Amino acid sequence: MTSTTKTYRNNKNFSLLGFGLLVYKAGLNFNAFSEESQVDLFDAAGIVGAGLYLASYALLSTDRISANGAKYIGMNLAAAVCMLISLTANWNAPSFFVQVCWVIFSLNGLFNCYKTQNQQRSVQLATLGTATPNGTFVSPAN
Structure with missing residues (x-):
């Protein structure tokens, strides 16, 4: 289990940015939070x-x-x-x-x-x- 997943499960104040990072770590192309988008x-x-x-x-x-x-x-x-x-x-x-x-x-x-x-x-x-x-x-x- 990665540290991002552990943080996600333990953090009750789950944010959209955290979700974006989680999806990015999962290998999906999700660049809504990048500076180039x-x-x-x-x-x-x-x-x-x-x-x-x-x-x-x-x-x-x-x-x-x-x-x-x-x-x-x-x-x-x-x-x-x-x-x-x-x-x-x-x-x-x-x-x-x-x-x-x-x-x-x-x-x-x-x-x-x-x-x-x-x-x-x-x-x-x-x-x-x-x-x-x-x-x-x-x-x-x-």
């Missing part, structure tokens, strides 16, 4: 997309937004688009398929939100009555 625009788009997915789910699970609302659906659409941008540099067919489906579902959800809002406005206007040319409303009961 740089984040390009495609990686940045993937990071933003992942952050949007996590943020939208966190807001949903804490009841700050609704699953049927445009904010949640829009955040998921933006996240999927960011992930698709990231996938142009680091191709992964299954992930591409999932993100394209997510875009389709999100666009459908936004369309349904728009349609529902228009229906609600129509109902509200119908209960108010109709507008006359001089700007007054005529009640539907008249």
Whole structure:
């Protein structure tokens, strides 16, 4: 057993840097902590997309937004688009398929939100009555 593994098992304050060193010692190519590693625009788009997915789910699970609302659906659409941008540099067919489906579902959800809002406005206007040319409303009961 190496000293890194012993430190890992004995240290309850296990850090991400320690995990990176452990993976590096295991022989995997993991250079996220090296000085040469740089984040390009495609990686940045993937990071933003992942952050949007996590943020939208966190807001949903804490009841700050609704699953049927445009904010949640829009955040998921933006996240999927960011992930698709990231996938142009680091191709992964299954992930591409999932993100394209997510875009389709999100666009459908936004369309349904728009349609529902228009229906609600129509109902509200119908209960108010109709507008006359001089700007007054005529009640539907008249």
